[in-house]
Amino acid sequence: MRYADLMRHGMMSLGLYAPRGPDTQSPHSRDELYIIASGSGLFVKNGEQRAFGPQDAIFVEAGAEHRFIEMSDDFAAWVIFWGPEGGEAP
Numbered sequence: 001m002r003y004a005d006l007m008r009h010g011m012m013s014l015g016l017y018a019p020r021g022p023d024t025q026s027p028h029s030r031d032e033l034y035i036i037a038s039g040s041g042l043f044v045k046n047g048e049q050r051a052f053g054p055q056d057a058i059f060v061e062a063g064a065e066h067r068f069i070e071m072s073d074d075f076a077a078w079v080i081f082w083g084p085e086g087g088e089a090p
Helices: none
Strands: 003-009 012-017 031-038 041-045 048-052 057-060 066-069 076-082
Touching: 041 057
Parallel strands: none
Antiparallel strands: 003 012, 012 076, 031 057, 031 076, 041 048, 041 066
16 A cells, blocks of 8 residues: 545545555645654655654645655555645745
């Protein structure tokens, strides 16, 4: 499984992201929040890397290049998309 869309309400959607193999996603048109459910690895956003583990929250603004790398086999993350196309103004 790579992604399952679980709930939608207005401009918000909730999904579960659990790729097996390389993370090949491209930038998204709305802001998103990852909440790590299980596993660990590295997260790359706009060329910067950071380690992640269970219960970490990672914000990705609309349009940002990002991906998970070196994920453990049990990696899974909740994904929340919200707001307008192009993201919210800071």
